[in-house]
Every structure is written in structure tokens, then in C-alpha cells.
Amino acid sequence: MLEKKAEHILWLENIRKVFGGVVAVDDLTIGVEKGSVTSVIGPNGAGKTTVFNLITGFLSPSSGRIVYSGRALNRLRPHRIASLGIARTFQNVRLFPQMTVLENVMVGRHLRSAAGIFFSSALPPAWRREEARIRQEAMDWLEFVGLTGHARAIAGNLPLGSQRMLEIARALAIEPHLILLDEPAAGLNSRETIAMGELIEKIRQQRMTVVLVEHDMELVMDISDRVLVINFGRLIGDGTPEAVQDDPDVIAAYLGE
């Protein structure tokens, strides 16, 4: 049995999530170590995205508890969880398609700025120093993912690879301690997938903890410190990439028994 340790930035204990009759997550207990890249793998419908939705408050667990940095997350709404330093991306990229690339990232600076509706309405942006700062910081994050040249483009017009990069830049802009990436390489070609791997490596160097859900095994095995395998909402494997690759249960689950 796993035990909660001090190094765990995130701890899920006996988490269960039932949709009507479907048990999507079944008594799951996992810990994520601070500063690590932890991958969560498993066949389609295994419950990976559901786990992300539970952590970020888009769903609440049927039972069990989620602890982040010593704080219980149960029942907090998504925007509050973001404010505690957990960022995420979505499996089907969710940008603000009508806004520019830069504006998308500027929204990511929301929690790091303060202007309320009153001041925002009364004074033009050019008079508010905060606006210039938000813009500059957003530019810095665009540079981090290599999208500086597209700053003024409409986000919805970018190719998929750049959209995924942008979504990550936007999530990074909240300066999270923990970032959850849901299949960041899905739909990318091999060159883009390599770039994605490099980006995740760069994120780790920023001392952020990364949890990665991904089907691209090469990417997973390449960059993960630890791999968690789930099937039918249950944890069936947990260890280093090498150990997990050789685990007969895991092989069975992937080959469909």
C-alpha cells in the first residue's frame, strides 16, 4: 500500500468517481513527487482525463480525498484551485479562438494581476501600468514556448501543433507549481512531438511538477521519472519507465489481455 510522503506535492487517496452506473475511477491512490515528471498512461477510457478533472475541480469525487501541498482540494471550484498553483491543459485544446495568441496568454496572467471591474472601466489600458506588465510577461511566456512570431495571430487560426504550445504557454503564465498536461502530443507529427518533449523538459527545469497523460510511449518513456498505469479506473502499475515496460500486468492491459 502506498503512503503519503512529505515529498508528495499531490496526493489522491481512495478516489472514486461514478457516472451513473459507470465507475470511471475506482479506489485510486496515487502520489506525485514534487519536481518530478510523472506520466499517467492507460488504454482509452481508463479514466485519465477524469482524474485530471477531479484534481482541477471540474468534477468532484464520489468519495476519497485529494491533498495538494498539505491542503484538501475537495469541493473547491476550478478557479480557486488554479489560484493555489495548479494549471492544466485540455485533451481537445481549449483556446480562446477569437482572441489573439498574445491575449490568450495574457488571460493566463489573470491571477497575477489585480484590476477590478471599476478601475478597468474608468481608465484606458494605456494609463494602467499593470497592463504593460501583463503584456510583457505574456510575451516572455510566448518566447518560452517559441511562439513570439505569432503573437498577433488569431489563436483559432494556428495549426494544431502551435495551438497545443499556446495552450501550454497560457497555463504556464499562471506560474503554477503543478501543471497537468492531457495528451499534449496527440495529433502532432514526429518533429512536433520531439519539440513537445523538449518543452516539457524545459518546464521541469523551471522547478514545476509535471503530470503528463500521453499515449505516445516513446515520449513517455523518454521524459518520465515515474509512470503510473491505470486501467478501468484502477492503478495497475507504478514505477520507473523501465520497470513499467516489463510489468506483465501492464503488457496484458495494453494488449487487451
Add this chain to the structure above:
Amino acid sequence: MQGKDTAGLIVLILGLAAVPWVIGNDYYLGVLIFAAFNCLTCIGLCLLMGYAGQISLGHGAFVAIGAYTSGILTTTLGWSPWAAMGAAVLLVTGVAAIVGIPTLRLKGHYLAMATLGFASIIHILAVATVDLTGGPSGLLDIPRLSIFGYPLDSDRRYFYFSWAVVVVGLYVAFNLINSRVGRGLRALHGSEDAAASLGVNITAYKIQVFIMSAVYASVSGSMYAYYVNYIDPGPFGVMHSVLLVTMVAVGGMYRIWGAFTGAVLLSLLPEMLSFATDYLQVIGIAYKPDYDILVYGTILLIIMLFLPEGVFDGLGRAVRAGKQMIRR
């Protein structure tokens, strides 16, 4: 505010300054003053519809509360018109919070339903509470506004005043949409989940914008009361709320300028229709003002079916398509 919006505002101000010199006729000046009231309400409604992605079918009720609060406080209690206008804003803030908070917490279009019910309640109250509102016969002798002892007693003066308020309303709206809060609003319109995942409190923002748009409507109602000096429940039926939504939709709800133009155009439409009446009579069709409602309904239907982003976007697309055809 972005450069082209600033430029637009300057052009608008210059144009407005010239209008009373071009239009000497008080009747048409009056029509334009009414257009200003609608414009102000529609700017607020556009923030709600186009930016927060919510529909209110009861903004006419907030106009009514503004008008009646101003009317009642100035006539029966002898308040100064400005103080009454301020009190109306406070009252509307409270009422909008009561309507908005429970409905905007839910996902979906509950606000539209709640505001529709709310609008009928306010209209019934205006008719039924005879002691307070004068009932169907209305409130008489509402005073005029004056600014620092300078009375707004001519149409020309009231024209400048009401359009100045519209310009301020535009300025505030442009500031808002290009701010941190405005980005949050546009973001939640793009994807509520993504916005929430970045820390935007989407419920709070929807409520705030709803209240803000109600305040625009309230100010517009107060200005209306001080202009006509007489109010009755007639203009504040549910149809008025639908008309306001139509104005915003016609111009294009995703742009403040669109809502602005839609409001002006549809405010002038009855005048255009009455011109048309004369011609229609010549060819043997008797057009009655009662048909206006049919015309508005048809316009809303056509816009929603074929030009959901408003006539200007539609025109823009047509022009682009035309250019491409020529190039080929």
C-alpha cells in the same frame, strides 16, 4: 482602448457636435435623443450578450426602474433629479444582483428566462401600484435636468447632454473590454472551462457585467424620464426588452460599435417606415404603425438565421467574397 476605437470616438464626437446645426427640426432632434437612450442601454446589453455570452430579455425593466425611480423620487418626494438618478442606479444594482446571482450561478441560459419573467413582473407592478406609479395614467410633471444651474430645457441642449452620456458609455465599455476584466469576459465566452482553469471567476464576472449592463439601462431610463417629463407603463412592456436585444443583434453583438449602430438604425426605423407608408399608400398598401412589431420580428429572425454576427459582419463578408469573385 485601442487606436481605432479612439479614432471612432473622436469622429463620433465631431459628427454629433455638428448634428443640431444640420438638423434644425426639433422633431428629428427628438428622434435622435430617443436613439441616444436606446444606444446607451444597448452598449450595456452588448457587454452582457457579446462579451459575457448571456442574454437578458428583461433590460426594458431596468430602464423602467430607472425611469420610475427618477419620476417618483422627484415628483412625490421632491428629490433633485441627479440624486434620484443615483438612487435609481443603487436600486437597480440591488435588483440586478437579486435576479442575476441565483441564475448566473447555473450553467446555461437561465438568465434569459429569469429576466423575461422579471420584465413582466415589473410591467405589471408599474400598472398595478397606482399609488406609487400612477398606474396606467402615469406620472406627470417630472422635472427637467439641469447641470450646475444650467437647465437642459431645449432639445438641442438635451441632445448634447444625452449623446455626451452615450460617448461616456462607449468610453467605459471600450476601457472595460480591453482590460484584465474584459479579457476575462472574452475568455469565458470562448471557453468557460479554459477561463476557469486560469483562475477567472466566471460566475462573479457574469454577475458583475449583468449588474453593469443594468446600470446602463437605469441611467438611460432616468434620462428618458427627465426628457419626456411624463412616464406611463406603455413603453416598458416585454416587447421593449426584445426590441433592445434585436438592436444589439442587428448591429452585431460581438462589437460595441455594432450594438451602437444597431441601436441607432432601429431607433430611426419607425421614422423610415412612416416615410415608406406614404409610398406604400400610393401603390395601394395601407401600412399601419401596428405592423412595426412585425417588421422588427422579421428583422430579428432574418439576422439570427442568416447573419448571426450582425449586418456589418455580413456586409464585410459579402464584400470580401465579391472581391474574390472579381479576382478570379
